[in-house]
Amino acid sequence: MSKIAVIIDSSSAMPVAIRNRYHIFQVNDPIIFGDEVYKETVDIHILGELVKMMQEKKQLASTSQPAPGDWEEALNLAKASGYNQAILITLSSGISGTYQTANAIAQSYDGMDEVRAWDSKIAVMGAGVQAILAAAMAEKNRSLDEIITSLEQLRSTIDVRFVVNDISHLQRTGRLSRGQALIGGLLNIKPILSIDVQDEGKIGAVGKARKMSGALKEIKEPLRQSLAEADYPVRAYVIDGNNTKLGDKWLKDLQSEYPTVKFERGVIGAFIGVHTGDGAMGVIWARDWEDLI
Known part of the structure; x- marks a missing residue:
């Protein structure tokens, strides 16, 4: 066997x-x-x-x-x-x-x-x-x-949105593949990014917010759309990059707003943190893996 x-x-x-x-x-x-x-x-x-x-x-x-x-x-x-x-x-x-x-x-x-x-x-x-x-x-x-x-x-069901404090790290390490024009030249903004999981798996900018609170609002919209279309149970991960307090706050907020979703916590480790910089936040969602065993 x-x-x-x-x-x-x-x-x-x-x-x-x-x-x-x-x-x-x-x-x-x-x-x-x-x-x-x-x-x-x-x-x-x-x-x-x-x-x-x-x-x-x-x-x-x-x-x-x-x-x-x-x-x-x-x-x-x-x-x-x-x-x-x-x-x-x-x-x-x-x-x-x-x-x-x-x-x-x-x-x-x-x-x-x-x-x-x-x-x-x-x-x-x-x-x-x-x-x-x-x-x-x-x-x-x-x-x-x-x-x-x-x-x-x-x-095929995975999607993600994340926000960084400083886009320069992704630019410096060559990991930002699209959306440069969306954020180019703007100061004091929080870039909203995604990974095209269903394509090449590359990082691109898809939006922007002035504050982290605004970033969460921007992230909720594609999550809401995914939940409206999903015909399966969803599990999601609230990810923080060296910002446990804000991660816990986002978790509580999302659990309250989307009670049918199984939310868990996760972190951005040091390796990925080289590219995202300090303080990045994100939400990853997908079909609940337990539904696929």
Whole structure:
């Protein structure tokens, strides 16, 4: 009988308790300061630590993707733990080359019966929830084909809106692919951004607000439209980048306004925080993964 391992990269910012509950393996993404390379969740645990390091070093960080050997090491660990198949779930190929590397390893690795790579087309818990679905299905002895089919169904329902305090980080790291004209030259605004999960998985500006309170109002509109069209239960994640208090406030507000939605909290980790900057906020919503098992 097949035993399927689920392996993620750390950009999903999945809480350790959830990873442990579903026996999910993790490859840690690199964060770079000049010639120094740090690993997310090992050397830099949370976005707040990264912000402090940048202040102390008076230097902005950059990122890279995990090396092929990192994926191989995770696969070897899974194999030693008794797994004979695996699925590698990565952040969006529109944001990073991680998926392409993972896919190459999946095709070349000969230590298991079968290994596949899956492009989440998103990041943070948008990718994490796909890993949770895969792991929950693996626990129930579903096949890789069945897991991929359910992942396709889940990903087809995912949408996201997020807001950053400073768009310059996304511009500096080359992650803003569209919507420049919408926000160009405007000072003291909060850009509203999306990831085109159903296309290339790239980040683009789709709106703007003067304050974070206005940003939440802007985010509620596409969420409301999605809920009106959905014929399935919805689960959503309120994501904060080093702003727990505001994240909790958004959660309470959204739970009150949309009582049929299962809201959970999540964070923007240090790796993604290099690109979003400090204080970003977001909401990710999709079909409830438990409805797809």
